[in-house]
Amino acid sequence: MTALGLLTPGHSAEDDYPRIEQLLGSDVRLDLAHTGTGGDALPLDAPDAAERLTDGMAALRLAGAEAVVWASTSGSFGQGWDGAQAQVRTLARLAGMPASSTSFAFVHAAREIGVRRVAVGATYPEEVAARFAAFLGDGGLEVTGVRSSAAVTAGRAATWDEEDLLTLARAADTADAEAVVLPDTALHTAAHLPLLEKALSKPVLTANQVTVWEGLRLVDRRVNAPSLGTLFTREPRVQA
Template identity: 45%
Template structure:
């Protein structure tokens, strides 16, 4: 008789409202289904600017969100904003992770760090980026990836200011944006915005572009499972979930 492992209990801190429904959807798509606890964090301004994102990802904002997760029984916690972690640099990300781990006593990470690990997990050396952000913020994502020796061969910026607007992009628009920015010399395409819906369309996206695709909510969910030791091969969530990391 085979033993079914207990479901993963995953915590997510998500700024505002945009594509947070990707997380319970992914939780229902894996076997066994994961238990998702998602807390919406607050911020002063919904804007993809360095100033607004720095405030959004501040220790005080994350600490308040963590308080709402205390006692929930989660096994790992993610700060699910790519830009409101990488704009703060590696030291800022480390502070975010340390804050969450100390407050909640479980492994923690951020979406930006999840991207770096996911790129390595699929053994991608060169990547293209299709970013919904304005140019200044998108360039900071490139700089973040450079710290991990990930070569960016193409970077596109869609220039959308608010997460709310990004969350309204539908399947056809997301696939079109991906297709416009896939590059033959790249090993994968990255779409770094947790406000962007993608989870229901990962198979269609990869089939359309003919390459592995890494999206923000996908890598966040993958990282949450990895952190608590419950990552296993899954179908329907892209090539990433077919590659198991060595550590």
């Protein structure tokens, strides 16, 4: 059994994770813990962001988590690449286990599927979406376009259905993009990945999907689960 710890700031789309656990169809357990941040995400410029993630850490350790991922995109890219690295290092030290965040997960996932040019469809305000695009650029990706649907709250984003997701993804897509990125962890996307990829004829990377994949990467696991999109159709590593 592989146990992964996910730290989440809110409840908007947390039911995506049990769905992903089921779709993995393997010996993977996803344990969620909520942070005491008092909102759906940490302030983008919070210098003490990692220290403020400790509330759920004890529960994850007791659950036997082997790695932890800070499951918040907007809470992890706001201080830029260097700030995000410092956040993850502090998180790993506090957790006593390998750690990462959803923002880094997007960069690592794009590299995994062999794409460099991505289009971004964000529910963030334009200036925040631009900061996320800059983060991806610092990670070596070329952002071919950014589509912002303005300031959609996490609670509102959590109510979006398949058609809403398709509308955002299609609006964000560009002809030269090799993949489309939907960065908001408040969006329910786990059930819609095959349709999104079929509609766009290219890989789609979504926040909750890449968060779980990043946890598996930290513990050197690959799981073949085509219903979770191109990212999960890689050949599993042979376990010793």
